[in-house]
Amino acid sequence: MGRKKDPRSKENIIQAAFILFLEKGYRDVTIKNITDATGLSKGAVYHHFTSKEEIYMATLEVFYFDLVNQEAEQMITGNFVxxxxxxxHFAAEVFARIENLTKTGLDFPIRNxxxxxxxxxxxxxVRxxxxxxxxxxxxxxxxxVRKAQENGQISTDWDPESIALQVLGMVEGIAINHSTVKGDIKNVLLSKYKQVFTTYFKMIGAT
Structure with missing residues (x-):
């Protein structure tokens, strides 16, 4: 009978590997780096994953795809603003989480x-x-955006796709432009939100 897999060990591997991928890049991370970071044996790591690539895919699942799905769930209140x-705010929380995971040795976790x-x-x-x-x-x-226009929450008749692309581009753009900020990235991003979006909402007549 095979040894039962401990989900906590798997979570530890994914988190430790994610930090290593941020610090060193995928190509330069070795299984030994991961065993050193987790304190697990090579056999214990291979008990959960068959290769470094599979570990990388697992980190993408947790730290990208799951986050995208969770972020999408934030857009359900029925009020555009x-x-x-x-x-x-969810994006700022995610970046703060990444910053806190890597406080010990990574200068610019968001850029990484x-x-x-x-x-x-x-x-x-994956692509x-x-x-x-x-x-x-x-x-x-x-x-x-389309629903907000129909409900009168946005007064401009701009194409909904254009507004959606502008909004998503601004969210990502603010993060990218502040990816080299050191310390308390969450508050930095939140302060920029009011500065940028207050003006934009006025421009499109959003209420």
Missing amino acids: NDIENVY YFSFQLESETHSE ARIRESVVTYRKLAEGI
Whole structure:
């Protein structure tokens, strides 16, 4: 009978590997790095994963795809301004979580997180899945904009897809432009939200 897998060990491997991928990049991380970081034996790591690539895929699942799905769930209040604020706050919380995970040795965790995502471009299946998730997320945002226009929450008659792309681009753009901030990234991002979106909401007549 095979040894029962401890979910806590698997979670520890995923979190430790994620930090290592942020610090060193996928190519330079070894299984030994992961065993050293977790305190587990090589056999224990291979008990949960068959390869470094499989570990990387698991970190993408937890720290990208699951987060995208959770972020999409924030856009359900029926109020356009509240939905966008919820999405932005959720993103700020995610970046704060990443910052806290890597406090011991990574100067710019957010910048490295974007690099972590880009490394997935070398995997055709993952690349296709990311593209699909981006399209789905954009369509969700577009639907919210269209509904807000129908309900009179947005007065401009701009194309819903254009507004959705602008909003999502601003959310990501603010994060990218502040990816080299050291310390308390959450409060930095939240302060920029009011500065940028208050003006934008006025421009599109959002209430």
